[in-house]
Amino acid sequence: MREPQTFPAPDSGLPALAALAAAPVPVVAAPMAGGPSTPELVAAVIRAGGSGMLAGGMKTPDAVRAEVEQARALLGQAAQPSSAGRSGAGPSSPDMRPDDGADLRLGVNLFVPDAVNTRVPARDGRAAAARRREVEAFAERLRPVASRLGAAVPTAEEATPDPESEQAQFEQFLALAEEQAWPWVTFTFGLPGPEVFARLVDAGVAPGVTVTDEAEARAAVGNGARLLVVQGPDAGGHRGTLDPAAEPGTAPLEEVVREVRAACPSVPLIAAGGIAAADQARAALEAGADAVQAGTAFLRTPEAGTSAAHRAGLARASERNGLLHGSDPEPDSFPNESAPGWADTTVTRAFTGRWARGLTVPFMAEFADAPAAYPEVNVLTGALRKAAAAAMDLDAVHLWAGTGAQKARQVPAAEVVRSLAP
Numbered sequence: 001m002r003e004p005q006t007f008p009a010p011d012s013g014l015p016a017l018a019a020l021a022a023a024p025v026p027v028v029a030a031p032m033a034g035g036p037s038t039p040e041l042v043a044a045v046i047r048a049g050g051s052g053m054l055a056g057g058m059k060t061p062d063a064v065r066a067e068v069e070q071a072r073a074l075l076g077q078a079a080q081p082s083s084a085g086r087s088g089a090g091p092s093s094p095d096m097r098p099d100d101g102a103d104l105r106l107g108v109n110l111f112v113p114d115a116v117n118t119r120v121p122a123r124d125g126r127a128a129a130a131r132r133r134e135v136e137a138f139a140e141r142l143r144p145v146a147s148r149l150g151a152a153v154p155t156a157e158e159a160t161p162d163p164e165s166e167q168a169q170f171e172q173f174l175a176l177a178e179e180q181a182w183p184w185v186t187f188t189f190g191l192p193g194p195e196v197f198a199r200l201v202d203a204g205v206a207p208g209v210t211v212t213d214e215a216e217a218r219a220a221v222g223n224g225a226r227l228l229v230v231q232g233p234d235a236g237g238h239r240g241t242l243d244p245a246a247e248p249g250t251a252p253l254e255e256v257v258r259e260v261r262a263a264c265p266s267v268p269l270i271a272a273g274g275i276a277a278a279d280q281a282r283a284a285l286e287a288g289a290d291a292v293q294a295g296t297a298f299l300r301t302p303e304a305g306t307s308a309a310h311r312a313g314l315a316r317a318s319e320r321n322g323l324l325h326g327s328d329p330e331p332d333s334f335p336n337e338s339a340p341g342w343a344d345t346t347v348t349r350a351f352t353g354r355w356a357r358g359l360t361v362p363f364m365a366e367f368a369d370a371p372a373a374y375p376e377v378n379v380l381t382g383a384l385r386k387a388a389a390a391a392m393d394l395d396a397v398h399l400w401a402g403t404g405a406q407k408a409r410q411v412p413a414a415e416v417v418r419s420l421a422p
């Protein structure tokens with residue numbers, strides 16, 4: 001394993017950074033909102049020597065509070081880690097288990113809503129009205145598909161978030177991070193202001209940001225990020241571009257890691273995207289990362305909360321079995337590695353209004369020109385996706401997965417950690 005050289009010393013006041021650096025295995029369970037990330041998954045990965053992130057996205061603060069408590073209970077510790085927070089005892093405190101700092105390797109990921117994203121200009125009335133019209137037009141196009149599935153599509157007004165509520169909920173999450181003494185947190189989908197980072201650091205919570213290129217990395221560190229998740233183009237799920245209107249980059253992960261490492265030499269880097277085997281993890285560390293983060297590789301583990309539809313899609317991807325529908329003409333070439341089919345992944349805005357990679361399904365082509373309007377599009381398609389998943393009609397389900405989808409295995413999370421260990 002590569003010696004951790006870049007994580008700051010334990011006296012940074014952020015014990016999680018030292019604990020992450022000292023993790024027996026530099027593999028992090030990626031946060032995966034929408035079900036896959038569970039306290040069980042995160043605890044299993046941490047127990048196997050890795051680190052893990054709970055997914056706060058699309059959850060209420062109360063739900064996240066309960067997940068943090070549950071993960072801590074599974075890790076066999078008290079509700080409050082004794083060593084987090086500046087006022088708490090240090091890692092050598094006698095009331096902390098002397099072994100491994102496992103409690104400090106538990107983190108929480110939060111979405112940054114537009115209302116607190118410094119990269120999104122405030123929308124004036126005209127811009128807001130234009131966006132509303134685009135969203136309504138898209139809602140109209142979705143209605144026939146939804147009605148075939150027996151689902152409803154909300155109106156544009158119903159789908160549009162209230163900035164004040166977004167701000168208030170974000171504030172509740174920050175207060176919860178302080179109250180529960182989360183060891184570390186990562187922000188995704190945007191860049192909060194410097195005051196947010198300063199507040200977390202004061203509370204002993206190490207704040208990080210998901211970035212997708214060097215410019216974003218510099219901006220994040222400039223605002224006070226103390227660690228970065230560098231996400232490459234092969235990643236499953238949403239791209240973490242700070243500006244939701246930006247086209248995500250396509251430079252390979254190792255190249256982005258190298259650039260970010262050169263730009264931010266003393267910031268801990270966690271590389272993510274398409275990592276499905278130990279040699280890929282090793283390459284990311286050699287490019288300058290301190291650890292790797294994997295999502296797709298854990299989706300089929302029993303500890304993950306991945307839905308039945310999602311698991312079925314992944315199973316077919318790994319079997320290279322494109323025959324999802326009885327009505328499909330039966331190709332004589334399956335299984336065939338080069339045949340376009342379910343093993344392919346596509347980056348699409350169709351499901352949520354933000355670029356995300358998932359197993360290729362017909363809905364992506366049909367709505368390829370969906371407006372760049374997250375979270376409205378996510379809300380518009382929510383009920384129809386749910387109905388399609390319940391009916392196991394995968395044509396219209398967002399089956400988020402990275403380019404390593406075919407390699408995701410149905411094995412316990414600890415085995416995935418071992419298989420990724422560089």
Ligand SMILES: Cc1cc2nc3c(=O)[nH]c(=O)nc-3n(C[C@H](O)[C@H](O)[C@H](O)COP(=O)(O)O)c2cc1C
Pocket residue numbers: 030031032033034036055056057109187188210231234235236237238240272273274275293294295296297400401402403404
């Ligand atoms: C199902 C799924 C859900 C995801 N949800 C989140 C999320 O809530 N927050 C986040 O920062 N990243 C999310 N991601 C992206 C991951 O954090 C990570 O960047 C990605 O999984 C890495 O690529 P890989 O899937 O190829 O390993 C998600 C990815 C997947 C596959």
